[in-house]
Amino acid sequence: METGSIIMILSFGIPVLIIIGIIWWIKSDFKKLSKWAQESKRRQAQAKPAKAKIISVSQGVQGGDISKMIFLTFEINDGFTAPYTASAGWFVDALHLNKIQEGSIIDVKVDADDPQKIYPAASWATYTEGYSSDLSVDKLRGR
Incomplete structure (x- = not known):
C-alpha cells in the first residue's frame, strides 16, 4: 500500500x-x-404529604423570566413525627413567587426514604437536585 493511500x-x-465514539458517549449519557429521571419520578410519586412553614427564602443565580431558582428552608410537620428543619432548591414559576414568602405554610411531599428531600406538592414548582444554596443571590452578596 502506498503512503498516500494510508494517509487518505x-x-x-x-x-x-471519533464521531462514533462521541455518539456512543452521548447515547449512554442519555x-x-x-x-435518574424515572427514579426521581418514582420517589416523588411515593412521597408522603406534609405541611411546611417557610423559614427562609433566597433566590438563586440560575433561572430565567419564567422560572426562578429558589432555595427554601422549611419547618416540616407531617403530623406523625416531631417538626424538623429541611432545605430544598426548587424552580418556581415567576407568577407564583408570592406563595413562597417567609412564614407561609404550603403543602409539600416528603421523600419516604430521605426526609430531607422535600418535593413541591403544587404544579407551580419543580424539585431539583445538584444546585447549591451557596449560589444564592443573598450568599453571593455576603448576606
Whole structure:
C-alpha cells in the first residue's frame, strides 16, 4: 500500500471513529439521565404529604423570566413525627413567587426514604437536585 493511500484512509477513518465514539458517549449519557429521571419520578410519586412553614427564602443565580431558582428552608410537620428543619432548591414559576414568602405554610411531599428531600406538592414548582444554596443571590452578596 502506498503512503498516500494510508494517509487518505487515516484522514477519513480517524474522524469517523471519533464521531462514533462521541455518539456512543452521548447515547449512554442519555440512558443514565433517563434512569435518574424515572427514579426521581418514582420517589416523588411515593412521597408522603406534609405541611411546611417557610423559614427562609433566597433566590438563586440560575433561572430565567419564567422560572426562578429558589432555595427554601422549611419547618416540616407531617403530623406523625416531631417538626424538623429541611432545605430544598426548587424552580418556581415567576407568577407564583408570592406563595413562597417567609412564614407561609404550603403543602409539600416528603421523600419516604430521605426526609430531607422535600418535593413541591403544587404544579407551580419543580424539585431539583445538584444546585447549591451557596449560589444564592443573598450568599453571593455576603448576606
